[in-house]
Amino acid sequence: MDQTTQTFGQGAFGQEATEARQAEARQAALRVLARAEADELATGLESIADRPEMETLRAPEFGLVMARGRIGGSGAPFNLGEVTVTRAALRLPTGEVGQGHVLGRDRRRAVLVATLDALWQSRPYRPAVERIVEKIRARLDAGEARKRTETAATKVNFFTMVRGEDT
Amino acid sequence: MKADALSGGFFDPVFGAQAVFRALLRALSRPGEIENLPGLVRPPTPLNPAAAAVIACLADADTPIFLDRPLAESEAVRDWIGFHIGAPIVSLAGRATFAVISDPEKMPPLADFWLGTEEYPDRSTTLVLQVTGFEGSRTLTLQGPGIAETSALAPDPLPARLIGQLEENRRIFPRGVDIVFASRHAIAGLPRSTRILNGAA
């Protein structure tokens, strides 16, 4: 690890790097939480003791997000079609704002993700949330890996047949 | 983002928005009648609760909002709109689907807003004018669709030059803007189809 990322709060650059890393880590946690089942989120949350009261900022609501693709895969964007999304937001007494955005229509899941996102941002709770994320990530990864092994079994192995007489 | 800009959205987004929509429907279909809109949202000042409820109900990410100077200069107001409504804020009145005016005395002329086209007259700005109440010194006598004989409306303040502009707005029908007056806890509608009988007086 280099000097700038190690130092905390020393000068604007160190601060910026820390914030960028923090944003990346929070995004990584949300990437997993967004794909989790409501029950595993609820079970995980219950394992955290002394949870603070949450203030609802945005009651859970259903809505749409227009999913975009790119022409040819990497060109100009176009509108592919909409996806249903549920979102919620809440705040810890210490000010951290948690946001939950999940595909589909599931208020409970959106609130659970928002709750865990808020707790993740609070230093004392982050390790506990990371443990929950890790457990879910392991389950998702195992599922992905199983799918990959099944897909890999359908890979075509060509063998060339000699045609005509070249000798 | 300042934290207090994040609270005070609809407690229940669906039923809150439906209640406001119903009130708006009545206000715009019965020009002159005052519809109560009790505190469904708690916006930061100088945005008033009824005006905030109207845009929270109608606006979204697809509808640019114009704010007059006192509103635009409030970071809390801009953040509140960003978080709870998600609408982009524009500085050009002519690009706005909605406009919220906290100080009608200093508002841009109506002709500066989006007036729609003959093909799509619906594509015009809906203005929300914040007022202190509906017992002003100048009473408009209204006539038109949704009014049996005539009705009266006395928003306070009601700038004198706005009356002339409202007549021009009626003249370009079906183009033109629609107006919702919003006191802290009530709204009244003045759609483009309404004629003002005592305008020139």
Add this chain to the structure above:
Amino acid sequence: MYVAVKGGEAAIANAHRLLAERRRGDPAVPALTVDQILQQLSLAVDRVMGEGSLYDRRLAALAIKQARGDLVEAIFLVRAYRTTLPRFGASLPVDTGKMAVERRISATFKDLPGGQVLGPTFDYTHRLLDPDLEGEAEPEPAATAEDPGEGAMARVTDLLGEAGLIEPDPESDGEPGDLTREPLSFPAPREVRLQALARGDEGFLLALGYSTQRGFARSHPFAAEIRMGEVEVEIEVPGMDFSVPLGRLKVTECQMVNQFRGSAAAPPQFTRGYGLVFGHAERKAMAMALCDRALRARELGEDETAPAQDGEFVISHCDNVQATGFVEHLKLPHYVDFQAELELIRRLRAEFEDREGGQEREAAE
């Protein structure tokens, strides 16, 4: 002219009750669950999501159940539902190059990095009905092979692109047009055509794609790549300093390449047609890519002679909800229109007969 007709309330209510009973079928047979549709009719679910233009598997499955399996009706239901929801915004464009691939084939290159992976396909099946499926026998578990690990599979078109033999993707970071917000006008830009094709009727686009192969548009396509799998979808949220992951979508992508001899402005190279649709919908993605390429005729300086090259014709008629609405509205009462037409025909007929009669009388005299 439309005239409101009153009456028939009881008949309508009873028709709907009857519909509900017929939908349920024989009560001795267990009712179909939404989960069963989700799991076992997943390609029907994918079609409803794609043409309903709304990615929500559960909703699509429910719509299929409610529509008794009539997919156009199910698509209609999904489209109606979507109008009740607010739009939070648009996603960042999904990156199909980073897809978790479940199927990936190329008809142009045998040996490509990552290989040809068949995935769950009907290809190479014998199309013999399987009586075993009448029973409830469980299939043998899927075969597995060594996990190749995570890692993006390069797109075939990117490999070709490196050599400059294929046209590059059109670049722009402008806001794409959205036909659900702005009425269509013609000629429509390519990104709007792609949106229309992505939600267009599979049968209609399939027939048009087929017509281009049979000579109704000069084209000689190759399926450079078809891939299916999951892509991440993310959205920018005001006040958050990173893009927020929402989850993953299953999509099918098709890259068609066509020979192009060049024009005054462009060198000889391969041109491209693109297809991208929700879910596992390979036929649709291929048909979309063929139509996309055909619709680029004017842009590429080709003669516009075939239906598939006519943007207004294709885009105005590919939406099956619009099409079914206009065709099926003919069932609704047109009593007054018809009465007027009847009067007109009677009058013309009377005039005709008068003339005929007159001639006969003249002939007789």
